[in-house]
Amino acid sequence: MIPLSFIWVFVVTMAIGLPIVFALSLAPIFGFLAADKAFFLQTLPQKLYIGINQFPLLAIPLFILAGEIMNSGGITQRIVNLANVMVGHFRAGLAQVNIVASMLFAGLSGSAVADTSALGSMLIPAMEKEGYTRAYAAAVTGASSVIGPIIPPSIIMVIYAYIMNVSVGGLFLAGFIPGITCGLGLMIVTKIIGERRNYPKREKRASFKERTAAFKQGIFPLLTPVIIIGGILAGVFTPTEAGAAAVVYAFFISVFVIKDIKIKDFIPILLKTGIAASAILLAVGTAVVFGWISTLSGIPNKLSAYIFTLSDNKYLLLLLLNIFFLIVGMFLDAGPAILILGPIVAPLMY
Structure with a gap:
């Protein structure tokens, strides 16, 4: 399991104004180093390439x-x-x-x-x-x-x-x-x-x-x-x-x-x-890597469990998600927001 500390690395790098591509890249690197799984670092370029090598x-x-x-x-x-x-x-x-x-x-x-x-x-x-x-x-x-x-x-x-x-x-x-x-x-x-x-x-x-x-x-x-x-x-x-x-x-x-x-x-x-x-595709590739480490960390499952403790009403969940996206949209463009949050939030609606 990858520790969730990499999320804080992403938040801090975004807060200090680092471009989204670098923030998405540094967070997985820190996550693997913190988990003492540095051998996973060699897979990051492969994941990045696979992420954008799509028709x-x-x-x-x-x-x-x-x-x-x-x-x-x-x-x-x-x-x-x-x-x-x-x-x-x-x-x-x-x-x-x-x-x-x-x-x-x-x-x-x-x-x-x-x-x-x-x-x-x-x-x-x-x-x-x-x-x-x-x-x-x-x-x-x-x-x-x-x-x-x-x-x-x-x-x-x-x-x-x-x-x-x-x-x-x-x-x-x-x-x-x-x-x-x-x-x-x-x-x-x-x-x-x-x-x-x-x-x-x-x-x-x-x-x-x-x-x-x-x-x-x-x-x-x-x-x-x-x-x-x-x-x-x-x-x-x-x-x-x-x-x-x-x-x-x-x-x-x-x-x-x-x-x-x-x-x-x-x-x-x-x-x-x-x-x-180039800017968009590089963001897509790094977002794929970020989504991969998020899955390894179990973030989607943890988020789903937490959300459903609030309510199981799908309309209320949609309202909460819209409010959440409104807040996120104040800090992130639509593209990076979709790339980062899409794989995490979408399973809640299925």
Whole structure:
């Protein structure tokens, strides 16, 4: 049995600001040394390699690459224009545009960071010019970007599906309604705040001609999630192959349809993709090692026994877990939280 002191090593290393990858790596090393089982250390590189040498994980760099291609072209501006003709005439019009654009962009990037990077740099200055406070503009952008990992394709869902051995396609399909619901909820709150603060709106609705033109410009990017989900559900390709299809489609519309990207522009795009994918996959590998030592320590069984002493009501357990994840989310990003807690907490729901 591995002593639980390695958990404190993880907590302390995270508290002092050490990157999550190093925290996940140092904790197992300390655990084996504390248990006087240093011979296990030679298996750590093997576990790390096995953790990332999985075909489903190839979807991660592919979806990141597709999102980077979309983000580097003029697609972001087209998405914003489409959102503007749809909801720009609402109270707090630019804030509503921000939210709807995030919902639309979520189907392209699958990442909250990409959403914030693409839309924030464009919409936050525009909102400030319209009289919104910088804090409110940033808050709307940050809150709406959370929709990015919910509406498919989603990098977080790919990670969760791999860690928990569930269907990526099923997770993608299940993400639409929650994502749209979150977006509508944000729009309602924005409308209420906009009326109280008298935020501006577009003076008149967009004409039918303007809406048609914006839709024609935005239709090709918006087909991305349709192709991905439709192809998976129809059995045309696997989720990993769907990532490759998304890259090909993004390349085609960016180079040959919209014509905003040249071949030479792909060098920095590939570089950014490699850096982002490497960071995620390294976190996945170290999380697999951390999950392995957690299992050897008997943490899932001990946690299950403790939780069920509180209540055996599954709805109460779900409520407690949601509160727990809310607190964890204040300190960890969604990816590391899923990687660390998924294998430990998920058995409680079975």
